[in-house]
Amino acid sequence: MNTIERLLNVPSTDPDDARHRKLLNIMLIIIGLVTLISIIYINTVPSTGEVEQQDYTYVYLASLGVFIGVLVIFAINRFWSGKAASVLFLLILIVAVAFGDEPKEVVEGRTLIMFAVPIMMASVLLRPYASFATAGLSSVTILIVTQFMPEDTQPNVPGILTLLVLAAVSWLFSRSLENALKEVRTVNAELDQRVERRTQELSQANHQLAEANERLQELDRLKSKFVSMVSHELRTPLNAIQGFAEMIAAGIYGTISPQQEGALERITANTNRLLKIVNDLLDQARIEAGELSVRNAPFYIQDLVDGLEATMDILVGAKGLELKTEITDDIPQPLLGDQHRLQQILVNLTNNALKFTENGYIMVQVYQPDKDHWGINISDTGRGIPKDAQAYIFEPFRQVNGSETSTQKGVGLGLSIVKQLIQLMQGTITLESEIGKGSTFKIVLPILTPNEEEK
Amino acid sequence: MDKKLAFVIEDEPDLATIFSEALRSVGFETKVITFGDVALEELQTSIPAVVVLDLHLPHISGTEVLKQIRADERLSETQVIVATADAALAESIEVNADLVLLKPISFLQLRTLAERLKTFPNQSE
DSSP states (O other): OHHHHHHHHOOOHHHHHHHHHHHHHHHHHHHHHHHHHHHHHHHHHHHOHHHHHHHHHHHHHHHHHHHHHHHHHHHHHHHOOOOOOOOHHHHHHHHHHHHSOOOHHHSSSTTGGGGGHHHHHHHHSTTHHHHEEEHHHHHHHHHHHTTTOHHHHHHOHHHHHHHHHHHHHHHHHHHHHHHHHHHHHHHHHHHHHHHHHHHHHHHHHHHHHHHHHHHHHHHHHHHHHHHHHHHHHHHHHHHHHHHHHHHHHTTTTSSHHHHHHHHHHHHHHHOOOOOOHHHHHHHHHHTTTOOOOOEEEEHHHHHHHHHHHHHHHHHHTTTTEEEEEETTTTSSSSSEEEEHHHHHHHHHHHHHHHHHHSSSSSEEEEEEEEEEEEEEEEEEOOOOHHHHHHTTSTTTOOTTOOOSSSSOOOOOHHHHHHHHHHTTTOOEEEEEEEEEEEEEEEEEEEEEOOHHHOO | OOOOOOEEEEOOOOHHHHHHHHHHHHEEEEEEEEHHHHHHHHHOOOOOOOEEEEOOOSSOOOHHHHHHHHHGGGGOOOEEEEEEEEHHHHHTTTTTTTEEEESSSHHHHHHHHHHHHSOOOOOOO
């Protein structure tokens, strides 16, 4: 298929020229094949009579001549000029028609219609209007041939007129074909342009996106750096305030009055509050940046509960409440988990319970709901959380309106951090609460095996 | 004269004072050092029983100081308390330190710890 294509196509910058030359090649090849077949046929048919043999010789020579002519025109078409080749081809066709039969048949008989072939081909091979030139040339040829006929022969005017009409039809036909082609080409060119423009726009947009992405990543890096810097810069002076207050309270710089001691306690309590906020903000920023991870290691539940009691006992007791703890015996220990973060979760939830409980107790229960999980329930006998608030209570910076006194207020990150930490641990947290009776936060965590820990 | 020696290697002067006071209040003789390279020099001539070590130090980092202490045969009995605000970094050096405290570190917390460390047997001979 490729070879035939290569044989037919002539490279040209002008698409019309290329099309014309290809058409000419197709015609030349068809004619070439026909003559080749007739040459072969004549060579293989045995001669049976004198007359027939003479006829064949004539046809044989003519075929050979046409075949050579086809080769010459093919060469001109390919290597020099499509127009010249076409003109030569048409001239040879006219001459062949004019002298290929008896003059009478050419002027008035069977061969007259053969002039239609070069006329129609002209509009296809050259320009649409070339059919008129060919028709004119054919008419002149007919008139010339008329001269070889008996003297009283009149020129075949209706025949010549018919050729002219044929030329007009051929012209119209080719012209509409060429116009349609031109339109297609214009549309194609427009489409190409549009595609190119769109491609350009797309690549530009892509480029802008990449730049924006780069900027975002840079911002993210800056944010992380900023958060860690701020956290360090805030915590260091807070640490100093806390430390000096404790030193004065411990009597390192001499004895102090009960009022001074009270003031120092307030300094310590407020510093701790501030530290808690800073830590929560830092945790939230880390969670948002995807930087917070849990580090699992073996631990014992009793240590976790002891740590909670050590942190919360005084606070719970100061409010006249009781912190009850309960651990079911049959949990496989040690468990794998991030004890530091679990501690943070328990302290946050206990603190939360403490805020909303005026009488009664806070209960922390550790149990095993099924063989693959362990769970912690933190319940209180507080005022409970309204239904509408239960929907948003785990969202960052959300607080139940009017629920806290000014000293209880934080930034509203505690429960959000708890939930996100539990999600990091592949666990779940749910809330059950009834107004006036209390709330229970239920945590369920997977029991990890050492293999899972390595993940 | 049998007071045990403690180094506080910390570049924040206020924190250094607090840590140093906490150790002193339970009977340590303390020395505050601000720079990592100075700490390494001092460690050539003294053998402290306890070192409170910040990880972010000028010149030579606390991590490097810790590595040097652990590589030094003479200091094999020295207890190192790492004090840092960087939880991730703390995790990575946990093996080498005797104790890792995450800042903020309270005066009372450190004092309680120091009290316990003082009774540890070490190189006081």
